[in-house]
Amino acid sequence: MTEQKVDLIIIGGGPAGLAAAVAAWDAGCRDMLIIERDDRLGGILQQCIHNGFGLHIFHEELTGPEYAHRYINQVYERGIPFQCGSMVVDVTADRLVTVVSARHGLQQFRAGAVILGMGCRERPRGALAIPGTNCAGIMTTGTAQRLVNLEGLVPGRRIVILGSGDIGLIMARRMTCVGAEVLACVEIMPFSSGLTRNVVQCLNDYNIPLLLQHTVVEIHGRERLTGVTLAAVDPETRQPIGETQQYIECDTLLLSVGLIPENELSRSAGVAVSPVTQGPQVDQHLRTSVPGVFACGNVLHVHDLVDEVSEEAARAGQAAVAWLNRTARSVVSDKLEKSPVLVRDGQGVRGIVPQQMTRPVLQDKIHLSFRPDAVYKQATIRVEADGTEVFRQKRLIMTPGEMAVLDLPVNRFSVDTVTELRVHVGVKES
Template sequence: MLQYDLVVVGGGPAGMAAALQAKEEGVAKIVILERAESLGGILEQCIHTGFGLHYFGEELSGPEYAGRFIREVQQTDIDVMCDTMVLDISDANVVTAVNKTQGLMQIRATAVVLAMGCRERPRGALSIAGTRPSGIMTAGTAQKYVNIDGYMPGKKVVILGSGDIGLIMARRMTLEGAEVKVVCELMPYSSGLQRNIVQCLEDFNIPLRLSCTVVETHGKERLEGVTIADVDERLQPIPGTEQYIPCDTLMLSVGLIPENELSKGVGVPLDNVTKGPVVDEYRETLHPGIFACGNVLQVHDLVDYVTEESKIAGKGAANYIFGKKKGGAYAATKGVNGVRYIVPQRVNVRGGEKVKLYFRVGQVYRNAKVTVTCNGQTLLSRKRPKLAPGEMENVTLTEEQLAAMNEGDEIVVGIEE
């Protein structure tokens, strides 16, 4: 059996940052297991710019952002196995993986970092009536066709869902000569970044229809059109508002789901809202020695935050490996009044360090206040001009604020209008 101090599952931005941080902390034997043929993860197909503004202070494309970490990994003695699929992680942190050259292998790991990313919600997750012709795909699949494989999946496009990938693909398809007829969003607000609505839709006069969905697909071999309709406040289609739009392609950008099959296999408890593992401030799951970071933990809108989070996990894994993990007293975090979730879900109040809490809101707020309370005492109250579901927020608790708490306390984050 192979033996490593740290096994990182996934070689995207999360896995690479975690591995590099653990290396910097002095962890000797690290391996990254990657399913694709090379490192980089989903960034390889994200050829638009906007990555790295926070972390590098410059605007990079996805492959450029990934490229910097790939080069760094190559300059270390971190082992990388690509084309390698992890099948199972056991209770004793034994990782079972398979690839073409080594066959089935077992790796005993002191610590494991889960960095498998997320996948797109497919058509099957929506209940759209109609036929099942070709031409219906997720926006990410279309992105791979255009940016990696080099061909156009269609000429007349309707996009359902205004997530960032959908918006980015609206622009990409338009630039390559396709006609994007409309972007339909079920909710009364877009889940994408404001900047993407401006530079991907408004720049090209692509209409964004809010509170609108696709109710039927038409066509036998190839998609010939879709029927769209407005929805009411209960998100149900309003009879009489149906409109037929001829198109040969329907792209879905309707949400991302953390890919936690391996986590479930080892019995790591997941958060019902994030669909990612429940973690502490070092991103350690409730299974000792197993950490999680990046989109497998919570879906991020910015890779810069993935890198930040993954470095924390890498440091946590190193502390665990060196037996430096601090014993502690755990407070739970809880979102109320519009705060849908908080990561981390638990915080060691004896950790002796400040802790950043990341969260998302459930609707759009203007000039609202973010408040943090514990035991009825207000710790923080910050005014924000705008809060939106598409944009992850954070608040920082100081070492002193945490030190004043006890085991079992509840740190409550809420929005006040």
């Protein structure tokens, strides 16, 4: 098999891959290829037929497919090459990308730069270890969404949803709209892990109960699910409280218990992965620890809003082109610097991205994103540079279900000498 040389390979034709490709093209790259395993471009947005996408970038409320098509059209207009129905099965540290497809068989591309945009997948039942039978009627909310929205099938009539992330909330409303009865949305934490607007529009507006600090402790049914046992959990230990158990008759249990960035390829390339975000560790240019490999979108960290995915991916596309055009005097060096500014999670903060800043830092502001570890009302975000507070900002409310973003002005600290930035969130309410 001959290796094909290409300047830029983009893995994944979802919102991240599409926006990265458009930005890279606009920055001057003409030799690139988007590789997508699905039969069409658009990623998870193809099945998200509800509206609420694009408010930030297009100032319009679009459905998922409409939002995706705005970017797919930009790809067509520019003539950016893409290959669907093609699965990337391996990426090496020297950027040899191996692809399998029915149409082309096995292909290998030697890429100047690679952008990882593989998105994330849902945590399955096996990851939960709920006692009970292995009967039909238990599936992830994403699978149910695909069945209902793309295949026209209704997977059940009496539904319990475990987990209150955005997909679970949206599917509670969707299942109600297709005639099913959603009996409860059950959440082990004391707060929903979804956006507040989704709790209001998808549960409250449809009188669907949200049972906080509850979980499913047993699954019943032989061939098909017949019911689940729920119980309240101890707020400290999160262990079920026996005497609170209640049986609910239902035929379907939808699982919305978290998303896992798809980083098998990143790992095979030797990319360092954060144990907190479960995505690659990156610098402010979205560069991973492997030279010439960049990451953006849900493969990097799970986003709530696709607009943020597109913006982040555009930065990755531009940075990849800067890296391809690097010269001996370029600010985008071959490897990550040995002594960067480390960016750390402080009190109340989980999963800050980027995890480091490479010098020289030429931007006026550094875009940071993270999640608070609990609900904070009248919250304060504080940034310390080597232990000294350099930035403070108030927020009315912060919740783990909503990613916090912060554009940190770089003139607040001495970027040439500082070794560590630490971001904290304070005033915990619940």
